[in-house]
Amino acid sequence: MFAIPLTARAELRPLEPWLAEEFLANLDRAREHISPWVSPTFVATDLAEARAVLRRYADKRAQDAGGIWGIWLEGTLVGGVLFVSFDTALGVCEAGCWLEPGAEGHGLITRAVGRIVDWAVGERGIQRVEWRTVAGNVRSVNVAKRLGMTHDGTLRQVHPGEGRRVDIEVWSVLADEWRARGARAAADKAEIDGLTAAFFRLFTNADGARPDVGAIHRLFVPDGIIVRGGPQQEVYSLDSFAEPRQKLLTSGELTEFAEEETWERTEIFGDVAQRLCHYRKRGVHAGLPFTGTGTKSIHFLRTPEGWRMAALSWDDDR
Incomplete structure (x- = not known):
């Protein structure tokens, strides 16, 4: 206690x-x-x-x-x-x-x-x-x-x-x-919150939303990386991650897709930050509805243009 x-x-x-x-x-x-x-x-x-x-x-x-x-x-x-x-x-x-x-x-x-x-x-x-x-x-x-x-x-x-x-x-x-220092941290946290929310919105095509996965470059530093965890680990560049997902989300194969955070903890240390979050997702794939949950770990850097993501890893719950 x-x-x-x-x-x-x-x-x-x-x-x-x-x-x-x-x-x-x-x-x-x-x-x-x-x-x-x-x-x-x-x-x-x-x-x-x-x-x-x-x-x-x-x-x-x-x-x-x-x-x-x-x-x-x-x-x-x-x-x-x-x-x-x-x-x-x-x-x-x-x-x-x-x-x-x-x-x-x-x-x-x-x-x-x-x-x-x-x-x-x-x-x-x-x-x-x-x-x-x-x-x-x-x-x-x-x-x-x-x-x-x-x-x-x-x-x-x-x-x-x-x-x-x-x-x-x-x-x-x-x-x-x-x-x-606390006021600066609150402003930094708000910017990081917005950046994270923008990342999730990139992949949403539910309720008529138009996905724009290619905009991922605006959220990341150049040469940012994305890593899939679990038994079949994969490391992606921004383009190798974005291109097949843009096709999937606009071809009709995956519809009504949305993903959102359900819990997060963000730690900011000067010009670097890290965020651990749990998420849930839903959608319809090849005509079959599905839901899922998982965990993301995101690393951020402060740049002259503001906070940007440097690396993101995720693992879907199995």
């Missing part, structure tokens, strides 16, 4: 002391990977220490001074995000994260941090969100950049490390910047 979806396979939930065993198992898988970058007091080595870490953040949450949330990927705790500090009187908080190596590459941290920053700025009135990371932690710095944060500076030799003292980079995003 109290779960926030991050992707079709991942969700964000409160990480409470009663989950100490699961938390310790996650730390055991992540220990070597995250130890150079996080506080030694966080990387618990036994169940008592793991429970103490979660109790510390539960106490912070009770005092409105912090909090911790776990990321579950396909039912397994793989990492999480936290407010190291949270001061509503001052209007400043510090966010942080950890993730085991097997869960990297899915954008989970960026999505999860975005959710808690939305809450901090939108509901709690936080004016400045900080992100502090050990200098040289490239993955952490990249998260800050994807979230639109600014590098405020580097605090030199702040903490003792292995054989040397450690520099800390300070990144931040201000409330006005975060809200402006």
